[in-house]
Amino acid sequence: MNERLNPYNEKMEKTIRVLEGEFATIRAGRANPAVLDKITVDYYGTPTPVQAMAAISVAEARILVIQPWDKSTLKPIEKAIQASDIGINPTNDGSVIRIVFPPLTEERRKEICKQIKKQGEEAKVAIRAIRRDANEKFKALKKSSEISEDDQKDLEEATQKMTDKFCKRIDEIAAKKEKEILEI
Known part of the structure; x- marks a missing residue:
């Protein structure tokens, strides 16, 4: 991976860790x-x-x-x-x-699933904001002639792939948590 992408990859990883921490605090009907x-x-x-x-x-x-x-x-x-x-x-x-911890009612399960979806979407928004920051940085580097136009395009493409990968991970984590809530 290009060293110019590392800081953005780390920020996206941190977003995932924060989301997982938030999901861990969701009360799921069992003692946690x-x-x-x-x-x-x-x-x-x-x-x-x-x-x-x-x-x-x-x-x-x-x-x-x-x-x-x-x-x-x-x-x-x-x-x-x-x-x-x-x-x-x-x-x-x-x-x-x-x-x-009382057993969850069907209504409460649906509320929790909505909350999980919302938190997942917020995490994706954060990931996309990191992508936007990265692309702005690459444009600035191109403008100051530190990188070529081809390099800029390659970095933006790699950033998009990284963004897609992290958004997919968020969907998987949220789906797993929803499944856990619905199966209790």
Whole structure:
């Protein structure tokens, strides 16, 4: 691969990683510690991720158990989960917090699939924006006579192929996640 394409390839890879991270936090009816990734707790005035304050384990297929290392943080963790957008009420038994994931309704599955499609489209838009930036850079290089017109065309063609490859990967990742949601 041409070294001029490397920065754009890396940006596109990063877009894929971000999308996969977003998909990991989607609540799919089974216990997944990743749903807590974006939740922070006010711990002595510092926003702290739940993972840094407690051991998180999957007790059963649909039950997540959060065991804080400091028992005094039970209430703040519980409040942070309630205030978050995961839509599940935690239960606190005085030593651990349990989150029971209800089975998904057909309506909720369809909503999640729409959300997956939307996030996939947003990722493709990001990929296309990277392509546009690359093509503008190649035009500027041509204008300043750093590359020939043929080189510019070759780079733009290679960028388009790379864009197509990443858009296809996004479609595959989104389809896999949708299938996972619909099969639960």
